[in-house]
Amino acid sequence: MNTDVDDIVKSLAPDPGPGLTPGAREMLTQIMDDAAPLQKPLKKRRRWAVALPIAAAVAAGALPTFLAASPAAALDVKEEGDHYVIEVKDLYAKPEVYESRLRGLGLKISLKVVPVSPSLVGEISTDTLGWKAGPFPYADKIKTIDRPEQCGRYRQCPIGVTIAKDFTAQADILLGRAGRPGEEYQAGAGLSDDGEPLHCQPFYNRPVGEVRGRLKEMGVSVREYAVKRPGERGEDARVTASVPDSMYVTGGGLASYDTADLVVSETPMDGELLRTILRKAGCGS
C-alpha cells in the first residue's frame, strides 16, 4: 500500500534504544525475585489430581454433627475423626455459598464445581495457591470422597472432598461435575482415555472422516479442528472449522456433552509415541 503519510511518520521515529542491555537483564532477574506470579490457573493447562479415595467409607459410621447441613444446604458436612467429609449436594450453587460454609468450619478454601468431561467427574482439580507442577501439595490433607465403580451417565455418585481439620492453608479447589447440554467443559481428558467415549477404540492415526462418523453414532459432533504439525506446540496449532477427511487424527477430547474437538495432522503420529499413549491409556497390546 502506498502510504506516503505513513512514510513521513516513519521518518519521525525516535531512536529505538540500546536493546537488551546488562541493565535490562538485571531487571529481568529482579522482577522475578521481587514477587511471584498471581496464582491464576493457566487455563489451558489445568491439571487434575488422580482420585485418592480415602480408606474409610463415607456413610458407615460417619457421625452427623451439629455442623450437618440443613436440607437445602449446598454442602453436606460430616465430621469423621480428624477430617471433614464434605459432599456437594447442590452442584450448581454459587461458589460464595460453598465458601461461606467452609469458612464457618475454619477452612480458607474456595470451592467451585465445574462441568468436565466424563472421566474427570468427581475429581479434584488442584488450582491451588503454590501448586504449579508436580504432585498436589496437599494430597494428604484434601482428597476426593469415595465413589463407587462405574459412576457415569446412568448412575449418580456423590461428589465431594474430605479435608483434614488441621488444614490451615489457602486452597482453591475445582471439583468436576457432569456437564449439562450446552455447557462447555472447563477441563477434559483425551477422547480415548479411560471413561471417555472412544476409550480403546480406533482413533489415533485414523482418517478424520472415520472418527467423525464414529462420534456421530454417539450423538457427538465435531466443534473444531486444531491442525498441528509434527513437533509444533499445541498453542501454535491452527484452529479451523473444517479439514479434509483424509487428514489423520492425532488427539482430541470432548468440548461439551455433545461436541468434541479433534487434533489433526497431515501425517500420522510417530509409532513409538502412539504405543506409549495407548499403553498409558491401558489399551496397549
Add this chain to the structure above:
Amino acid sequence: MPDIYRHVTFLYRKDDDVGPAEPRRRFEEIYTEHYAAVSSYVRRRAEDPDDAADVLAETFTTAWRRLADVPYGEEARLWLYGVARRTLANHRRGQSRRAALTVRLREEFADWTGTVVNTASDAAREAFARLPGDDRELLSLVGWEGLDTPQIAKVLGCSSTAARQRLHRARKRLAVELARADADLTAYGPRAVNLAKENA
C-alpha cells in the same frame, strides 16, 4: 479462545513438548524475545529516560504477575504494547514503585546516544506534534512499530474495523496538518494530497 489445546496438553503432557512451562523459564523467554521491541515502544513515547525505565519495569512486572494472561507467540508482543500503553498513560513521574528496579537501566538509557539520523523536516515534525495523542499513537504503531490494522486492534483492544477507521481519520488529519505546514504538499506524495482533499 478455543479450548482444544487442553486435549493436546493432556495427551502429550509427558511425551511431547507442550508440558506446563516453568513460570520463570516462560517469563525469561517472553522477556528476551520482546524486550527490545517493548523498550523501543516505551522509549519513543516516554518524556525522558527515567520515565522510560520506570514504565518498562512496570510493564514487565505486570507481565510477570499476570503470566497466565500473556498470550503465546507473536501476540505476546501486542499484549505487552497494550500494557505499556496503559502504563504510560497512568505513569506519574516520581511516583513509580518500580524505581528501585531500574537504577542501572536508567543510567544506560541516560548514557545511550541515539544512532538514528532523523531525516524528517521540521514542518513534518510540527505537523505530527499538533495531532491529538490518539492519532499520533495510531500512526506511530504503523510507522514506528510496523503493525498492521488487525495488530493495532489488539494493542488498542478494539475491533479491526474500528482501528481501520480511526487510522484512516488519523492519516487524513496528518495530511491536513502537513498541508498547513507546507503549502507544497506534493513533496509528500500523491496520497497525502488525496487525503487532504478528502478532508477539505
